[in-house]
Amino acid sequence: MLRRMAVGVALLFLAAGCTLGARADAPCDDLLAALNKKPAALEFQGCKPRTDLQGQPSEASYRVPGAQAAGVEESLTKELRIKRLQRTCCLWESTRNSYRDRRGRLFVISMATEETTIDSRSEWAKIPYFYVTVDLYRDDP
């Protein structure tokens, strides 16, 4: 009985933690999974409300190993219409791509590496991780 109660309390705590800081109209969670547009290789790392940014979006963070980054780029290009990554002075990036879902909600998606000397697509596997951020806005600016 005590064990069941402990599990129940733990589940309640986890549920509260998942929505901590989130708003009903801008949930903070695995946003790509919720959109049903998450590439399988992409690893969800967490979500936090960005109260320091204009519009205070919920920001979900992801990463993918370099060896699988081209597939994720392809998927996000097709599903969310992000621009293909470009090489710009020391890094690979496709930043601040805007997307609206069927409900009219506004997302901004970026995919980029840390600074790297790898400047050829054919060598992406040597880059440890590519990072993806997805910002969900509660409202138009």
Added chain:
Amino acid sequence: MPGRTKYTRRPDDSGWLGVLLSASRGLGFLCEYTRVEVVRELAGRVYFRVADGNSEHLGKEASLKKENADRFLSDTGPGGPASLRVHYVGTPTEEVSPFKGRLKQQFGIADFGRNHARVTLNSVWDRSYTPVPAGNHRIMAPDQSHANISTAGYRSATPGLRCTDVWFPIELEGQPGNSGRYVHAGHLSEGCVTVYELIKWNAIYDSLIASRIPGADGKFVGTLIAEV
């Protein structure tokens, strides 16, 4: 407000103002001191045309809520052109960057106003990258957000560092357009003017972003004089 000229301001430390693009209903991002021409006010929103600069949104109509327009569109435009003078310091030197590890850097000093900052002009030597050549170049207004992920480490290690996603393209003397070299903050340079002394970045940013070369449609913020 319709018919008036306004200039954008940053809403946060990213340096980019998000605006609602009328045609796509998507978000576009404008750097500070972008000139906009207000065309109308309707249903609590202020609509304007992006009137200068190097962004992909030039010429497009966009809007902000009235309260955001009041906060982030200013009557005050940029000042005259900025001047950044860079001179090489010695020859390429091996160093261990706290962020990027062992690198061979062509260090330099950038003078702006009465201020100075240590910069690196190249860190990658086995390919086609070279330090910015001597000459009188021009610094362009920012084109788009860069590196909002890659500069997170610099920001977390340097309290108060801001606007690191705002890079300034360099137009080399005699070669019109963006050379692919930028003035930006960081420790890794592929022929850019990379502000190594991160604590000086805010001052360089403030100096460049609030400046424009007159009569150039907001495309250039000033000059870059490089001396070997």
